Amino acid sequence: MTTATAELELTGARAGYGTVEVLHGLDLAIPPGKVTALLGVNGAGKSTTLRVLAGLIPLRSGSLTWRGEDITKVSTVDRARRGLMLVPDERAVFATLSVRDNLQIIAEASGHPDITPALESFPRLRERLTQRAGSMSGGERRMLALARALLARPSVLMVDELSLGLSPKVAADLFGWLATVASSGTTVVLADQYTEQALAMADLVYVLHRGERSFAGGPEEFRA
Numbered sequence: 001m002t003t004a005t006a007e008l009e010l011t012g013a014r015a016g017y018g019t020v021e022v023l024h025g026l027d028l029a030i031p032p033g034k035v036t037a038l039l040g041v042n043g044a045g046k047s048t049t050l051r052v053l054a055g056l057i058p059l060r061s062g063s064l065t066w067r068g069e070d071i072t073k074v075s076t077v078d079r080a081r082r083g084l085m086l087v088p089d090e091r092a093v094f095a096t097l098s099v100r101d102n103l104q105i106i107a108e109a110s111g112h113p114d115i116t117p118a119l120e121s122f123p124r125l126r127e128r129l130t131q132r133a134g135s136m137s138g139g140e141r142r143m144l145a146l147a148r149a150l151l152a153r154p155s156v157l158m159v160d161e162l163s164l165g166l167s168p169k170v171a172a173d174l175f176g177w178l179a180t181v182a183s184s185g186t187t188v189v190l191a192d193q194y195t196e197q198a199l200a201m202a203d204l205v206y207v208l209h210r211g212e213r214s215f216a217g218g219p220e221e222f223r224a
């Protein structure tokens with residue numbers, strides 16, 4: 001894939017924490033309007049890769065482009081303005097605020113103050129509008145975090161371990177919701193363990209192993 005056609009292109013990415021390097025020269029090309037799954041065991045570097053894409057940790061070397069524009073040095077906030085949204089985990093909500101305020105803040109910041117689309121996607125949130133986000137179940141908080149990301153009208157929605165800690169039923173519902181978002185043309189990047197649900201919705205699969213890419217291809221090729 002050339003730079004011109006990739007939504008995001010990471011080249012020779014090295015990144016880590018303190019003295020530890022976690023990504024050792026990773027190359028990824030995320031195609032627009034498709035679902036890309038980053039798979040790997042615990043500690044492979046999936047979350048670190050998403051943090052690099054969102055700008056939460058800097059690249060030590062290498063580069064990142066978004067739609068051909070070099071955004072290697074662009075801040076997290078300015079990446080969010082370009083629509084790069086990371087849903088890290090269930091803690092990614094304001095625990096002391098109500099569900100309504102959690103949604104309203106993001107909706108207003110994105111210039112589209114109507115929270116109705118989020119409530120239509122997740123009717124359960126409508127029943128809990130006045131509840132403090134911190135008192136909701138893990139699955140409900142995950143819904144809230146996803147709903148907030150949706151209200152920001154992402155160009156790229158990055159989701160870290162969607163099913164972590166959720167019942168199979170709730171996880172299936174959330175994967176179903178994500179498939180709908182993807183089918184509307186939003187680029188989706190999903191980091192997960194080797195789950196069937198992630199594979200089932202992926203157009204492209206990258207496998208990370210100890211901070212390096214050990215596979216790139218379609219889900220059928222991966223299964224084979």
Ligand SMILES: Nc1ncnc2c1ncn2[C@@H]1O[C@H](COP(=O)(O)OP(=O)(O)OP(=O)(O)O)[C@@H](O)[C@H]1O
Nearest residue numbers: 017020022040041042043044045046047048049193
């Ligand atoms: N904030 C941090 N500070 C120091 N080391 C970290 C930090 N976050 C992750 N690491 C280390 O970086 C390596 C990669 O972690 P990362 O979370 O990216 O892997 P992962 O593939 O997402 O794993 P998991 O599936 O367990 O979330 C691990 O060795 C981890 O201990």
